[in-house]
Amino acid sequence: MTGIVIVVHAPLGNAMRESVRHVLGDTTDELAVHDILTQDMPDDLVPQVLQDIAHEDRGQGVLVLTDLIGATPANIAKRAVAEAQAQGIQCCVLAGLNTPMLLRALTYRNLTLAETREKALAGGVQGCLRVD
DSSP states (O other): OEEEEEEETTTHHHHHHHHHHHHOOOOTTEEEEEEOOTOOOOHHHHHHHHHHHHOOSSOOOOEESSTTTHEEEEEEEEEEEEHHHTOOOEEEEEOOOHHHHHHHHTTTTTSSSHHHHHHHHHHHHHHHOOOO
């Protein structure tokens, strides 16, 4: 099973977890969430995210989801993933987190990391549509 770690601007992470619980029920127990506050220091948080990546790794890798590419949470996620990869943990980062992306990641987490990543990315992109 692919592990999932969320690293986003607060309070988006916990809000996403609650949103997914509303849709899927209690399937988010094995989901690590890091809501990054404006006063948080990235150097202090990278080891915490790295620890959660290692904890969520069950042999099939870890998908790290972040909201805004280039922002502090994404930079923390990228640094933690680079350190995890250096330790031999298979993991990657997807930016642009939205509800469809997270739902897909959780729904398809029984696949390989690469397959879960692609399903999540497709869900995120396909979930953005003009409705009128």
